[in-house]
Every structure is written in structure tokens, then in C-alpha cells.
Amino acid sequence: MHSFIDDPRLPDDVTVADLRELAERLARAAGDLVRTGRPDRVEVASTKSSATDVVTRMDADSEALLRREIAAARPDDAVLGEEDGASSGTSGITWVVDPIDGTVNYLYGVASYAVSVAAVVGAPDPQEWTVLAGAVHSVVDGRTWTAGLGGGATVDGRSLRVVEPTSLAQCLVGTGFGYDADRRRAQARVLVEVLPRVRDIRRLGSAAIDLCLVASGELDLYYERGLNPWDMAAGGLVAQEAGAVLTGLRERAADHEMTVAGASGRVGELVRLLEDVGADADE
Ligand code: IPD
Numbered sequence: 001m002h003s004f005i006d007d008p009r010l011p012d013d014v015t016v017a018d019l020r021e022l023a024e025r026l027a028r029a030a031g032d033l034v035r036t037g038r039p040d041r042v043e044v045a046s047t048k049s050s051a052t053d054v055v056t057r058m059d060a061d062s063e064a065l066l067r068r069e070i071a072a073a074r075p076d077d078a079v080l081g082e083e084d085g086a087s088s089g090t091s092g093i094t095w096v097v098d099p100i101d102g103t104v105n106y107l108y109g110v111a112s113y114a115v116s117v118a119a120v121v122g123a124p125d126p127q128e129w130t131v132l133a134g135a136v137h138s139v140v141d142g143r144t145w146t147a148g149l150g151g152g153a154t155v156d157g158r159s160l161r162v163v164e165p166t167s168l169a170q171c172l173v174g175t176g177f178g179y180d181a182d183r184r185r186a187q188a189r190v191l192v193e194v195l196p197r198v199r200d201i202r203r204l205g206s207a208a209i210d211l212c213l214v215a216s217g218e219l220d221l222y223y224e225r226g227l228n229p230w231d232m233a234a235g236g237l238v239a240q241e242a243g244a245v246l247t248g249l250r251e252r253a254a255d256h257e258m259t260v261a262g263a264s265g266r267v268g269e270l271v272r273l274l275e276d277v278g279a280d281a282d283e
Pocket of ligand 1: 082100102104205206224226227228231
């Protein structure tokens with residue numbers, strides 16, 4: 001078991017368990033706002049990387065709530081959020097937050113969207129960070145996954161442990177697609193190779209929830225190219241603390257190039273397949 005209790009990077013005034021509790025409280029509070037404040041007709045407030053990469057007013061309101069609550073509870077911590085970027089701190093801890101992961105689902109009223117909150121030490125970059133604690137609150141069904149480094153993963157208080165499927169062909173595999181047309185063309189090409197080799201594919205629309213579903217056995221495997229730190233920080237820890245392997249390709253840690261999660265044997269097979277078909281390139 002890994003303990004960060006004596007780690008010099010963890011400030012004296014806090015434990016992993018405290019951070020996990022706070023992550024859960026924050027994710028639930030923002031989740032309540034997203035749930036109760038959803039108008040019948042959601043409008044697009046602005047767009048980001050492409051015309052289909054949308055921001056709604058609720059993305060901004062949810063992130064503002066998270067930032068207010070973090071400042072009140074831990075004023076010396078930094079924040080990296082999907083909508084407002086990075087703000088600095090002095091404690092060494094950064095909160096990596098996604099105010100609505102699955103914004104397109106939120107826009108359309110499709111049930112898979114979540115608030116994702118994680119506390120990390122080290123640079124807030126998946127190649128460099130250590131994720132200490134995280135919580136993902138699925139807004140529509142109200143489920144909350146949490147994890148603390150070395151402290152396991154739960155959904156609504158129930159401990160989670162991944163099970164190894166007998167073969168890749170038996171695996172239900174989650175994935176997602178980016179917003180850029182060239183990236184999507186390449187992702188479709190990879191899918192052509194993956195789909196015939198697995199039980200089936202799910203594209204549910206929230207990477208944070210997908211990673212948590214791996215932890216709770218509702219997906220066997222998950223892979224996606226192009227994730228941002230806030231998409232994967234909390235869900236990645238939940239998956240790992242449930243016993244899943246979280247990795248990239250070619251011995252790289254999981255990050256925007258590629259993120260793969262699942263029980264170790266089948267992850268190894270999927271990683272080899274993704275490497276063979278060049279899933280970490282956009283050609
Ligand atoms: C997106 C979702 C989606 C994934 C995209 C992400 P957003 O996040 O997690 O499932 O496929 O790569 O960008 O834009 O809804 O916060």
C-alpha cells in the first residue's frame with residue numbers, strides 16, 4: 001500500500017482521507033447545482049476547439065462554485081479547471097476539476113454527465129502528477145465514485161475491485177472521440193480494428209464516468225486518445241484504486257496521447273493492438 005502521509009509534498013495540515021472527503025463534498029455540491037439548475041432548453045454559451053466543442057452557462061457556474069468552495073476550504077491550493085484554466089497556490093496541492101464532463105450529453109439531456117474533482121501533487125500534468133484523491137459525481141443517477149491513493153475506490157460507499165475477463169473478445173469496451181475532424185477520422189480508423197475483436201463498444205460521452213465504470217465492472221476496458229487532465233484525474237485514480245491498470249502506449253503514462261484502463265491482462269492485449277494500429281497518431 002502506498003502512503004503519502006509522510007510525503008514531504010503533502011502539507012502537514014491534511015491527509016489523503018481529508019482530500020477524498022473534500023473532493024466528494026465538492027463534486028456532490030456542484031452536481032446538485034448542475035441537476036437542479038438545468039433549464040428545459042440548454043443554450044450553447046460559446047465554443048472552444050471546434051464548433052461542436054461547446055460551453056454552456058452551467059459549465060461556468062459549476063466551475064465558479066467549485067472554485068469558491070476550494071478557496072473557502074483550502075485557500076492555499078492551486079486550481080486547474082476546464083473552463084477557467086490554472087490559478088496558482090502555495091501548498092503544493094492542485095485541484096483538477098471538470099465542472100461538467102459530458103457537456104454534449106448535458107446539452108441534449110442524455111443521462112451520462114458528471115462533475116469530476118481531484119487533488120494532485122506535482123505539476124498538474126498526467127506525466128508528472130501524483131493523484132491523491134478524487135471524486136466523480138454522475139449528475140443524473142446521483143452515483144458518486146471516490147478514491148484515495150492507497151485507500152481503495154468506492155461507489156456510494158461500496159468497495160470496488162475489477163475482475164479480469166477471460167479474453168479480449170469477451171470485453172465490453174468504452175471509448176470516446178475528440179472534437180477535431182482529423183482526430184475523429186483517425187479514431188474511426190482505429191475503431192475499425194478494435195470493434196471486430198471485442199464484445200462491443202460503448203461511446204457514452206463522459207470520460208470521467210467511463211473510467212469509473214471500469215472500476216465498477218460496467219465496462220471491461222476503456223481507451224481514448226486526446227483526454228485533458230480534468231477528464232481523467234479523478235476517474236483514473238478510481239479505476240486504479242479498484243485494481244485497474246491505467247496506462248498509455250509504448251510504456252508512456254496515460255495522458256492526452258492515449259489513455260487505456262482495465263484489468264491488467266486484457267489491458268496488455270488492448271495496448272498491443274492499439275500500438276500495432278498506431279492509435280496514438282492522427283493519420
Ligand atoms: C469530453 C468527454 C467525452 C470525451 C471527450 C472529452 P467534455 O469532455 O469526456 O466523453 O470523449 O474527449 O473532451 O468536453 O464533455 O468536458
